[in-house]
Amino acid sequence: MQRRRRTGRAHHHHPLFLQAAAVLAHLLLAAGAGDAGAPAILGTVCGNTRTPNPEAFDVSFVTTLEMIYQNVTRSGFGAAGSGTGNNTVFGLGQCLAYLSSTDCQLCYAQSRVKLPHCLPADGGRIYLDGCFLRYGARNFTADSTDAGDTAVCGSNATGGGAPGFAAAAAELVRNVTATAPGARDYYYASSSAESSGRAARAYAAAQCWRSLNASACAACVASARDRVLRQCLPGAAEGYGLNAGCVVRYSTRPFYLAADAGGGGGGSSTRHIVVIVIASVFSALAVIGIAFVWTKMRSRRDNLHDDMDGSGEIIRAIAASHLSFKYEELRRATDEFNQINKLGQGGYGSVYKGVLPDGREVAVKRLFFNTRQWADQFFNEVKLVSQVQHKNLVKLLGCSVEGPESLLVYEYLCNTSLDHYLFDAFKKNALDWERRFEIVLGTAEGLSYLHNASEIRIIHRDIKASNILLDERFRPKIADFGLARNFLEDQSHLSTGLAGTFGYMAPEYIVHGQLTEKADIYSYGVLVLEIITGRKNHNSVASSAEGLSLMALIWKHYNAGTLMELLDPNLRDQCSEEEALQVFHIGLLCAQASPNLRPPMWKVVEMLSGRAKVLPRPTQPPFIDVKGSNAKSDSSGSTSLLTNSDRSPFSLNQLSVSGVEAR
Known part of the structure; x- marks a missing residue:
């Protein structure tokens, strides 16, 4: 039962990058390098019962999946539960043992994006080629088999x-x-013996979820085995037994060799060397092909029939405007992109400091495009940022579109980004109360401009400390518009792929993929609470004696009337209790679970400026049930379903992620 279909918006993209990427993809596939796309979905089972309170259930759903994510990425397995009463959500995720750590994270990320299609059903599961994810309103983690078990058979x-x-x-x-x-x-995985006859060699693997005991595992794989043997053999070259507690698979392909488990490993090293050599040769040919395509495309740039998406028009307009920089000039300005001049690494490229011939210091963002999506990020950033001007937005000086790679040129800000100061025990001394309040207010003013005052309505989608840059006086400027999206006047929301940074993304955006300015407001609320406490939202679980997340700690102290205990010690005696509590209060209002209760950014500016005398009482934020190894049981409704060997403090990488968007 699918609740919605996600749709994306068309973006301008350079035909060169698309054709070059197509050449590269074609050659690598021809070389046998395999499919680099998302793991295949083998089966999805959605429950038939609708949850009575979808909004509250969604919040518990996201909290549970967040808890699972933190353990799956560490050990390949996670099980958890959160919420109370009818809004309780249990979950379980596991990668099959033959996946590498990176492949496991990619597989889980794909399942996490797809599984919400089952909502508002109170249960659902998804089997991908390499991992499994399930949620439900009851604790199902000990189930080995149930009515949803099935078999999937490949072709013969x-x-x-x-x-x-x-x-x-x-x-x-x-x-x-x-x-x-x-x-x-x-x-366990193994393969059949080598045969001198005509029989194809067989490979097979079986795995149970780690939440089962040995007897339940035996019953699960026996059931899956019988179903596969009955439904897939003798005709199918591949078969999967997909049970509630396990997966059994056989194939003519050595799908599990990366795990080095069981038998069947003979010849794998030779095969991998051959693949690498062939892929390298064809990659070299791809480079030649890309250069050829680049030359041909430049000679035909003015032909409108080769520019159906309008990106050529943008390129010509940029080349004829003051925004255009010569590639060689920027390459020399950065000393050929010397690592000494590297300022940072983002999700879509690296940033280097450069000095132009006239002495101006600039920040050059270097982007390598090998997918259509990355090309979209470049044109998206050029179009949006060139149309907005505000004191709290980083100024785009121009770009280069005629060299072997595309470059963005921004004003250089000597104090880099907020995270370099805020989360450093020594550097944070430079951020006194006055500067932090100016950062909180300035960021709010910049977002208010994007949401309401600019000619186009823009949602940033990735507000976090590393995307707030600081000038010589530590004044804030919002940066990195690669993920930003603009709204038409009559649009209430955008349906888009998941993009942003986990820990800063609003629950309704993660679950439904429906983007409004409320998603930016939630991210801003998290950022405000980080600024006033001096703690990272992600790392707070490990550093808390109670094993609580930053959100949980703040909510607990808010209810107890002891918020001042969480004020960054560096700020003590620099502000009044009234000033500090006001910022805490505004942060909580912006980070509420319900998007309808979050104040618009223009209202936040009013609150910070003191023009709003009475502030409403905030409601509970999401994700407060996420706990680490030091957490003690309480009545919050959070349930840990991990074995002792699985318990450890959570630690998340603050990586920007971008899901594939439907076109």
Whole structure:
């Protein structure tokens, strides 16, 4: 039962980058480098019962998946629960043992984006090629089988019909399912013996979720085994048994070799070397192909029939305007992009300090495009930032679009970004109360301009400390508009792929993918609370003696009337209690779970300026049930479903992520 279909908006993109990327992708695929896309979805099962309170259920859903995420990315497995009463959500996620840590994170990220399609059903599960994710209103983590179990069979085009394959595959499936319950992490993989005959070699693996015990695992893989043998063999070259508590798989392909488990590893090293060599050769050819395409495209830039998306028009307009910089000039300004001049690394490129021939200092953002999406980020940033001017927005000076790579040129800000000061024990001394309040107010004014006062209505989508730059007087300027989106006058929201930074993304955006300015307001609220406490939202679980997240700590002290205990010690005696509590209060108002209760940014500016005398009482923020290893049980409704070996403080990377958007 799908609740919605996500749609994206068309963006301008350079035909050169698209054709070059297509050449590269084609050559790498021809070389056997494999599909670099998202893992395939094997099956999705959504419940038939609707949750009675979708909004509250959504908040618990996101909290639970956040808790799971922190453990899956660390150990490949996570199980948790949060919420109370009808709004309780349990969840379980696991990667199969043959996935690398990176592939596990990518697989989980894909499942996390797709599983909300089951909402508002009170339960759902999704099986991807390499990982599993499930949520429900009851604790299902001990279930080994249920009515949703199924089998998925591949085609018989290759290998499945070869003489002897069915018998070899069936024997192998029985072997791995008999061994898995007693193996480490309930995982076992193996392959059939080499054959001098015509039979294709078979590969198989079985794994149970780590929430089961050995007897439940044995029952699960036995059930999945019987279903696969009955429904997929003898004809199919590949088959999956997808149960509530396990997965069983066989194939003609050595899908599990990266795990180095069981048998079947013979020849894998040679195969990988061959693939790498071939991929390298074809990558070199791809570079030549890209250069050829670049030359041809430059000679035909003025042909409108080769520019159906309008990006050529943008390029010509940029080249003829004051925004245009010569590539060689910027390359020399940065000393050929010397690492000494590197200011930072973002999700879409690196930033370097440069000095122009006239002595001006600039920041040069260097972007390498190998996908359509990255090309979109460049044109999106040029279009949006060149149309907005505000004292609290970083000024775009221009760009280069005629060299081998595209570059953005911004004003240089000597004090880099807020996170370099705020979360450094020594540097944060430079951020006294006056400067921090100016950063809070200036960021609010910049966002208010983007949301309401500029000619186009813009949502930034990635407000966080590293995207707030500081000038020589520590005045804030919002930077990095690569993920920003603009609204038409009659639009209430955008349906878009997931993009931003976990920990700063609003719950309704994560669950529904519907983007409004309320998502920026939530991110701003988190940022304000970080500024006044001097603590990272992500790292606060590990550093808290109570094992609580920053949100949970602030909410607990707010209810107890002891918020001043969380004020950054560096700010003591620099401000009055009234001033500090006002900023705490405004941060909580912006970070409320319900988007309708968050004040618009123009109202936030009023509150900070003292023009709003009475502030409403904030409601509970989301994600306050996320706990670490030091957490003690209480009545909050948060449930830990992890074994002792899985417990450890959470630590999240503050990475910007961008989901694939439908076109």
